[in-house]
Amino acid sequence: xxxxGLIQDAARGVFPAADGGWRRxxxxxxxxxxxVAFTGxxxxxxxxxxxxxxxxxxxxxxxxxxxxPRVVAELAGPGGWIxxxxxIMVRPGMGGPPQxxxxxxxxxxxxxxxxxxxxxRAVRDDPRIWGYPDTDCTSLVVISTGIAGLTxxxxxxxxxxxxRGAGTALVDDALTVIPADRLxxxxxxxxxxxxxxxxxxxxxxxxxxxxxxxxxx
Numbered sequence: 001x002x003x004x005g006l007i008q009d010a011a012r013g014v015f016p017a018a019d020g021g022w023r024r025x026x027x028x029x030x031x032x033x034x035x036v037a038f039t040g041x042x043x044x045x046x047x048x049x050x051x052x053x054x055x056x057x058x059x060x061x062x063x064x065x066x067x068x069p070r071v072v073a074e075l076a077g078p079g080g081w082i083x084x085x086x087x088i089m090v091r092p093g094m095g096g097p098p099q100x101x102x103x104x105x106x107x108x109x110x111x112x113x114x115x116x117x118x119x120x121r122a123v124r125d126d127p128r129i130w131g132y133p134d135t136d137c138t139s140l141v142v143i144s145t146g147i148a149g150l151t152x153x154x155x156x157x158x159x160x161x162x163x164r165g166a167g168t169a170l171v172d173d174a175l176t177v178i179p180a181d182r183l184x185x186x187x188x189x190x191x192x193x194x195x196x197x198x199x200x201x202x203x204x205x206x207x208x209x210x211x212x213x214x215x216x217x
Contacts, residue, residue, distance in 0.1 A: 021042075
């Protein structure tokens with residue numbers, strides 16, 4: 001099964017067997033690899049030149065061994081890039097026909113230089129930048145083709161609006177841009193408690209974890 005299939009099944013409440021095992025899945029973006037963990041089971045989106053025997057020697061398993069820092073450090077190699085370990089949260093979009101569910105955000109190309117957009121371009125495909133019509137407001141949502149080729153969102157609130165519940169409104173508004181029949185993925189660092197709370201309040205549910213990495217060169 002593909003990683004996309006595993007995530008979509010998990011979003012429906014159908015998880016891999018919590019048997020301590022692991023499986024290989026195909027990487028979804030050239031040069032980008034990942035370790036994904038569900039409860040008691042792991043999926044490694046890595047290139048074929050990494051043998052099963054090598055992974056076994058590293059202690060990869062579905063009971064936390066796949067996320068041992070030594071595993072990703074060796075796979076990335078000296079000079080490789082390793083992202084933070086993120087929680088995967090999912091929910092469907094809320095968009096529909098514009099006459100019934102008008103989008104609450106507009107495209108904001110003027111925010112293309114924002115660091116959040118730059119990060120999205122580095123690890124995702126086709127990032128689209130959305131925000132509010134008021135160009136003085138720098139709150140933005142980046143909607144991309146991300147983990148496993150699924151729709152992924154990243155967001156950042158205008159710092160002047162923090163602490164007022166505006167983050168929840170921003171994510172709710174972003175969901176009106178995404179069709180209701182499409183699964184939405186968000187990857188968030190567990191320590192970013194504010195963003196985790198925002199996603200939970202807007203109906204996102206945790207299903208697993210992911211760590212992206214890129215080898216040197």
